[in-house]
Amino acid sequence: MPTEHLFVDGALAAADMARRIGVVLGDAIAARGLASIALSGGRSPRPVLEALSAAALDWEKVVVTLVDERWVKPDHADSNERLVRETLLQGEAAKARFVGMKNGAADAYAGQAACEAAFAGLPWPLDIVLLGMGEDGHTASLFPEAKELADGLSTSALTLAVTPPAAPHQRMSLSASAILKSRHIFLQIGGAAKKAVYDRALAGGPVEELPIRVALCQHAVSVEVWISE
Numbered sequence: 001m002p003t004e005h006l007f008v009d010g011a012l013a014a015a016d017m018a019r020r021i022g023v024v025l026g027d028a029i030a031a032r033g034l035a036s037i038a039l040s041g042g043r044s045p046r047p048v049l050e051a052l053s054a055a056a057l058d059w060e061k062v063v064v065t066l067v068d069e070r071w072v073k074p075d076h077a078d079s080n081e082r083l084v085r086e087t088l089l090q091g092e093a094a095k096a097r098f099v100g101m102k103n104g105a106a107d108a109y110a111g112q113a114a115c116e117a118a119f120a121g122l123p124w125p126l127d128i129v130l131l132g133m134g135e136d137g138h139t140a141s142l143f144p145e146a147k148e149l150a151d152g153l154s155t156s157a158l159t160l161a162v163t164p165p166a167a168p169h170q171r172m173s174l175s176a177s178a179i180l181k182s183r184h185i186f187l188q189i190g191g192a193a194k195k196a197v198y199d200r201a202l203a204g205g206p207v208e209e210l211p212i213r214v215a216l217c218q219h220a221v222s223v224e225v226w227i228s229e
C-alpha cells in the first residue's frame with residue numbers, strides 16, 4: 001500500500017513533494033556521493049520542479065533524467081526536456097547532469113537504440129522515479145491500448161518507443177522494469193478525476209487496463225503519493 005500525503009491545495013502538495021525529494025536526494029549524496037531522479041512531464045510537475053530548483057543541494061552530484069519524452073525538438077512547447085530546463089535546471093540546479101531522451105533520429109523508433117545506450121550509463125537503481133498519471137491510467141508513456149504496451153510491461157530494456165493511441169507525438173518511455181529499478185517511486189495525483197482513477201487502480205485488476213498499476217500493485221519499491229483536490 002502506498003504512503004499517501006493528502007492536501008486540499010495543489011500548491012501545498014507540490015511544495016511538500018519538492019521538500020521530500022530534496023531530502024531523499026540529499027540523503028543519497030550523503031550515502032553514495034551521487035543522487036539521481038527521473039522526472040515526468042506534462043502539466044503536473046511544473047510547481048514541484050520550480051520549488052525543487054531552490055533546494056540547497058550539491059547539484060553537481062545530481063543526475064536528472066526523464067521518465068518519458070515527446071519526440072519533438074527540445075525547444076517545442078510539448079517537450080519534457082524543455083519543461084525541466086525551464087523549471088528545475090536554473091540557478092545552482094543548472095549544475096546537475098541532465099540526460100535527456102530525445103536525440104537527432106528522425107523518429108522515436110529510430111532513436112531508441114541511442115537512447116537505450118545513454119540510459120545504460122545512468123546510475124541504476126535511480127534514487128527517485130517521479131511519476132504522473134493521465135486520466136486514462138497511463139504513466140510514463142505506457143498507454144492503455146498502445147500497440148507497444150505489452151512490450152513496455154515485459155521488456156528488460158530500459159526504454160521503448162511508443163505511439164500513443166490518442167495523444168500527440170511519438171514518445172520515448174521508461175519500461176515498467178526500468179521504473180521499478182528505483183529506490184523510491186513518487187506519484188502526483190491532482191484533482192477528483194485522477195483520484196477516482198487512482199482509487200480504481202489501487203483496488204487491483206489488469207495492469208494493461210490501468211498501467212499506473214505497474215507502480216501501485218507491486219511490493220519491490222516503496223511508493224509515496226501526493227494527492228490534492
Ligand SMILES: O=C1O[C@H](COP(=O)(O)O)[C@@H](O)[C@H](O)[C@H]1O
Pocket residue numbers: 040041042043044045067068069080131132133134139140141167
Ligand atoms: O503525457 C504525459 O502525461 C502524464 C500526465 O500529465 P499531466 O499533464 O496530466 O500532468 C505525464 O505523467 C507524462 O510524463 C506525460 O508525458
